Each structure stands twice: as structure tokens, then as C-alpha cells.
């Protein structure tokens with residue numbers, strides 16, 4: 112309205128002023144009625160997109176100075192600090208704060224009942240060197256011990272990751288551990304297992320046999336051992352080292368040196384000793400899409416043997432660490448859960464997406 116009024120005024124003015132047949136008109140790209148003093152034409156009539164005013168020093172914006180606005184994909188009023196646009200006013204779906212550490216659009220799924228895990232490590236402590244178990248065996252096995260400084264606490268979390276995760280980083284020149292100081296006999300003799308968790312890999316480099324994700328193997332003998340393989344796949348050893356197994360997943364784990372939020376990958380590994388003589392399955396999902404079954408393999412390994420090792424996350428346990436530190440996971444890990452049941456796909460998706468208590 113303001114522009115139109117000026118235009119009419121100036122046009123009528125020039126028409127009635129023969130002594131000033133041409134005047135300067137200034138470009139107004141952003142349409143705020145103020146023109147760019149550096150872009151002008153002389154004309155007897157007002158060109159479209161030009162105004163008489165020449166006071167707009169930022170003609171790409173309808174305001175003097177743009178402000179940052181942050182995407183709020185989950186609609187909780189808190190914005191994603193990593194998803195920024197500059198604008199004069201908040202566009203739809205954006206807010207003026209950057210307080211959302213985990214801002215992801217809703218994913219359509221139907222939550223189903225999930226058995227309680229024996230062990231659930233949410234890594235939400237954010238301080239000290241104790242990682243609490245909130246699973247059904249929490250009374251007997253309250254916590255894992257963590258080495259000081261590395262892994263470090265991080266507030267970089269996946270979509271259902273609570274407040275914190277742990278970051279092993281990429282250097283393995285000391286023993287950086289999250290492990291059980293006592294043996295856990297309940298992890299022996301199992302015939303059904305599901306292990307779920309989130310990983311955010313920062314360096315696609317592996318020690319011999321793979322980098323440990325979750326493990327209670329006794330030095331290549333009894334136990335269970337999920338490893339990250341160079342290239343982005345998982346491999347699993349059941350009562351043997353993983354590199355004796357051909358049960359290797361597709362390369363679904365991405366690598367990002369900064370460990371950006373979009374690099375989190377959810378995994379689930381299920382094992383059923385009695386399904387067709389032994390079956391292993393891999394599932395993967397991420398922050399923006401729900402988990403699906405990647406692959407299944409025959410795995411006739413029987414029940415987990417009785418001579419297992421200590422439980423460890425992200426590195427060898429004490430039975431294996433004499434082989435060296437280089438099998439450490441290179442990045443962040445969160446929300447590790449161990450079940451004595453085989454979860455279905457719907458249950459796996461529920462674990463992936465449901466906000467964890």
C-alpha cells in the first residue's frame with residue numbers, strides 16, 4: 112500500500128513537472144518501500160520495482176537486520192541450534208530459541224509393549240564415572256564403571272537419547288572403558304538375546320577383528336560380541352570371535368568426523384538359538400526413519416556358553432584387553448539395552464522411537 116501511494120504520487124508529480132523530466136529511482140528488491148542507494152535509474156516515470164526513497168542499506172531484507180530463527184520440527188517450542196535461517200520474522204516451523212538438543216520430526220509408528228531389558232544404560236548421568244543400569248537386574252547389577260575423562264560425557268544425543276551420551280573420541284592410547292567390575296552370570300546360558308543401542312561413528316578405522324560395541328566375550332570363546340567393521344557394518348561373535356562369523360550386516364553405519372546429530376544410527380541385533388537351529392538378525396534405523404530388518408543369517412552357535420567374560424561397552428573387556436586398545440569404538444554410544452528375549456520388528460521400532468524413562 113505504501114509503495115503504491117508513493118508510486119502514484121511520484122508519477123503524477125513527474126507528469127506535472129516538465130522541468131524535471133527525469134529523476135532517480137532506486138531499486139527496492141525486498142519490497143519494503145525503501146530503495147537501495149547504490150542501484151538506481153533515471154526515468155521520467157517510476158519503473159516497476161523502483162522507488163524514490165534511497166535509504167535501504169540492506170535491500171535483501173524487509174527489515175534493517177535479520178535475526179536467527181531455529182527449526183522446531185517436533186513442535187515443542189524449542190528450536191534446533193543446528194538448523195538456522197536468518198529472517199526478519201519467524202517463518203512457520205521456526206522459533207527464536209535454540210534450546211532443543213534433540214529436535215526431530217515425529218515418525219508415524221504404533222508403540223507396542225516391549226519386555227523389560229535385563230540391562231538398560233541410558234548414559235544420562237552426565238557426570239562422574241558410574242553408568243547406572245535401569246533394567247530388571249538393576250538391584251543386582253546397579254552400574255558399570257567408566258574410565259575417567261574418556262569416554263567423555265556429551266550432550267549430543269539421538270532422538271530418544273535423553274540428556275547425554277558418551278563419546279569415546281578417536282584416540283585409543285589408553286584403556287578407555289565402560290565395563291562391569293563383576294561377572295554377570297545371567298549373561299551366560301542365554302538362548303534368546305536382543306541388544307539395542309545408538310552409535311555415532313567418527314572415524315572409519317578398526318583394530319583387528321573390529322571395534323567393540325557391546326561385548327561379554329571371553330577372549331574368543333564363550334560369550335557375545337558385537338563389533339563395528341571398517342566400512343560401516345556390524346559383525347557378531349557368539350561363543351567365538353566375530354571374524355570367524357559370516358553374519359555381517361550391510362554397511363549401514365555412517366561416519367562423520369564431527370559426530371553431527373544426523374550421524375546417529377540405531378541398531379538392534381537379535382539371536383535365537385532355537386529358531387531354525389540358530390538365527391541372527393540385524394535391524395537399523397536413524398533419527399528420521401524407523402528401524403527395518405537389514406538381514407538375517409543362520410547362526411548355529413547354541414546357548415551362550417558358561418565361561419563368559421565381563422560386560423563391556425565400546426571397548427574390549429578385561430579378559431581381552433591384553434590384545435591392545437585399538438578395538439575401541441571411535442565415536443559416541445547411547446541407550447544400550449540387553450534383553451533375554453528376541454524382540455519383534457515392532458518392538459525394535461518402539462525401543463528406537465519411544466522416549467526412554
Ligand SMILES: [Ca+2]
Pocket residue numbers: 138139140141142143144145146147167169170172
Ligand atoms: Ca528495500
Ligand SMILES: [Ca+2]
Pocket residue numbers: 182183184185186187188189190191211213214215
Ligand atoms: Ca523442538
Ligand SMILES: [Ca+2]
Pocket residue numbers: 233234235268272273274275276445446
Ligand atoms: Ca542417553
